[in-house]
Amino acid sequence: MCETEQKTSKNTPRVATGDRAILPEGAKTIPVYIMGKQYDVPETLTIMKAMEFAGFKFLRGAGCRGGICGACPTVYRMAGDYKLHFGLACQTVVEADMYLAQIPFYPANRASYSIEEIGGSPEAIHALYPELFRCVACNQCTKACPMDVDVLGYISALKQGNIEKAARISFDCIQCGLCASRCMGEIPQYQAAQLARRVYGKYILPQAEHLKARVEAIEGGKYDAMLDELATASKEDLEKIYVEREREPDFAEVGSWQPKETQYL
Amino acid sequence: MKISYYPGCTLKTKAKNLDKAAVASLEALGIEVEEIDRWNCCGAVHSLTADDLIHQVGPVRNLVRAKEQGATKLVTLCSMCYNTLARANELMKNDEEKRDTINRFMDEEIDYMGEVEVVHYLTLLKEEIGWDTLKEKVKAPLADLKVGPYYGCTLQRPADIGIEPFGSYTLMTGMLEALGATVVPFNAADKCCGSYQVLGVPAGENSAGAALLNLASDAGIEALATSCPLCEYNLGKQQEQMIEKGKIEKNVPTYYFTQLLAVALGLDSEICHFELNSKVSVELLKEKKCLAAA
Numbered sequence: 001m002c003e004t005e006q007k008t009s010k011n012t013p014r015v016a017t018g019d020r021a022i023l024p025e026g027a028k029t030i031p032v033y034i035m036g037k038q039y040d041v042p043e044t045l046t047i048m049k050a051m052e053f054a055g056f057k058f059l060r061g062a063g064c065r066g067g068i069c070g071a072c073p074t075v076y077r078m079a080g081d082y083k084l085h086f087g088l089a090c091q092t093v094v095e096a097d098m099y100l101a102q103i104p105f106y107p108a109n110r111a112s113y114s115i116e117e118i119g120g121s122p123e124a125i126h127a128l129y130p131e132l133f134r135c136v137a138c139n140q141c142t143k144a145c146p147m148d149v150d151v152l153g154y155i156s157a158l159k160q161g162n163i164e165k166a167a168r169i170s171f172d173c174i175q176c177g178l179c180a181s182r183c184m185g186e187i188p189q190y191q192a193a194q195l196a197r198r199v200y201g202k203y204i205l206p207q208a209e210h211l212k213a214r215v216e217a218i219e220g221g222k223y224d225a226m227l228d229e230l231a232t233a234s235k236e237d238l239e240k241i242y243v244e245r246e247r248e249p250d251f252a253e254v255g256s257w258q259p260k261e262t263q264y265l
Numbered sequence: 266m267k268i269s270y271y272p273g274c275t276l277k278t279k280a281k282n283l284d285k286a287a288v289a290s291l292e293a294l295g296i297e298v299e300e301i302d303r304w305n306c307c308g309a310v311h312s313l314t315a316d317d318l319i320h321q322v323g324p325v326r327n328l329v330r331a332k333e334q335g336a337t338k339l340v341t342l343c344s345m346c347y348n349t350l351a352r353a354n355e356l357m358k359n360d361e362e363k364r365d366t367i368n369r370f371m372d373e374e375i376d377y378m379g380e381v382e383v384v385h386y387l388t389l390l391k392e393e394i395g396w397d398t399l400k401e402k403v404k405a406p407l408a409d410l411k412v413g414p415y416y417g418c419t420l421q422r423p424a425d426i427g428i429e430p431f432g433s434y435t436l437m438t439g440m441l442e443a444l445g446a447t448v449v450p451f452n453a454a455d456k457c458c459g460s461y462q463v464l465g466v467p468a469g470e471n472s473a474g475a476a477l478l479n480l481a482s483d484a485g486i487e488a489l490a491t492s493c494p495l496c497e498y499n500l501g502k503q504q505e506q507m508i509e510k511g512k513i514e515k516n517v518p519t520y521y522f523t524q525l526l527a528v529a530l531g532l533d534s535e536i537c538h539f540e541l542n543s544k545v546s547v548e549l550l551k552e553k554k555c556l557a558a559a
């Protein structure tokens with residue numbers, strides 16, 4: 001038995017259970033507390049799977065199950081300790097004596113605006129989210145972030161008028177709302193950060209010239225005739241075109257291959 | 266020499282003319298300025314409620330940042346930031362019980378016991394450069410400019426964090442004299458500009474500020490030097506409306522002391538961002554031939 005496995009499971013190997021209701025031989029269960037009630041769940045499951053194992057069914061509060069959609073933020077505490085922990089239910093593996101609470105949605109303020117009209121100044125963001133100035137730098141937002149975003153850092157950057165810094169710091173935000181749930185200033189941090197990234201993209205980041213040219217070419221109808229041709233082709237013709245298409249060889253070195261037919265480029 | 270620098274939010278937005286001129290001047294004087302990484306609002310204004318510790322967390326966090334980045338001194342220049350940071354620092358140095366509570370609350374940070382010294386820019390200038398050396402470095406003396414040093418409320422109050430004793434204005438006076446200006450004593454140097462009270466009155470109707478400007482022109486002061494963005498807003502940016510409304514008779518252009526410093530050091534006037542001052546400010550400097558022909 002390898003050492004790392006022994007460390008993580010206190011000398012006994014863990015037996016993965018998948019989502020089977022009848023546990024394979026050797027699988028162990030541990031107690032967790034869901035909304036205060038004890039359930040014994042297989043020790044290898046994520047919080048989300050463990051809750052489903054316990055009989056809960058997610059109608060909301062579950063999304064991508066891949067740690068990126070922000071639908072399953074969870075607050076938990078270990079028995080005997082005051083410290084609160086934060087994570088995503090789909091990513092965090094259960095531990096014995098976890099007290100769990102799901103915060104799938106938080107009723108934080110979201111300003112309504114038209115990105116075309118508000119302009120690219122920090123004052124535009126300040127006007128839409130004046131509550132930014134209620135921040136007392138308590139840093140609970142940063143401590144709550146399951147993505148390790150420096151939330152206080154981007155809120156400070158916004159107050160300092162540095163939209164680019166706010167956009168960059170907040171880049172990993174998945175809009176789960178845990179920051180807002182902990183904020184004594186009632187600031188919707190993640191909404192303000194999203195606005196900052198939109199303003200940054202629209203007004204501050206230079207446009208890529210090649211992308212602009214590409215969009216112009218597409219909008220100018222460069223591909224319309226080709227698409228029409230495909231749309232009106234018979235099934236047999238389509239199959240033939242597909243099979244005979246030029247294709248980059250597998251494992252071709254980057255930049256080493258060019259198609260003979262260049263009209264589609 | 267290298268110094269850690271805390272700019273403050275206003276200096277990055279409305280008061281770039283305070284920040285940019287300050288940093289450029291120190292660099293021209295051979296002091297490398299290093300803005301601390303990841304700073305937040307200073308917490309202004311200092312909370313006077315004894316048990317309101319949450320409003321000390323903001324300033325203390327900045328001091329923690331300075332400490333963890335290896336600084337023993339943190340220089341700052343906005344009067345409000347200086348006051349708030351210095352007072353929070355005193356609290357952390359002297360009040361064991363509150364220090365303990367704040368350190369426990371900020372359990373994600375290293376403990377802080379007041380190790381970093383908060384220094385005002387003027388103090389740093391005097392201690393690290395000295396007025397004689399500064400005088401030698403001046404390239405464009407502010408000859409013929411009659412300047413009143415204006416301290417406002419927060420540079421000297423309370424006494425334990427004051428940059429110098431109440432009623433004494435030697436730091437700003439020393440700097441201005443080294444720059445070649447004629448310093449005119451200003452008997453309202455410690456009076457309030459109107460502070461946040463102006464938010465409740467229409468533009469140009471700030472009586473406290475108007476009274477102050479009238480006293481200044483009566484004393485023969487042509488220009489006021491300040492280190493506070495709120496004072497600059499109340500006294501400088503409101504002057505046009507004050508004249509329109511008959512509150513004051515004569516313009517008394519206001520400057521951040523760092524702008525006068527940068528000008529005298531012969532730095533490019535662009536760095537001073539005079540467009541953020543009232544129009545009369547840059548006009549007076551041109552009239553007095555203090556600005557290199559732009």
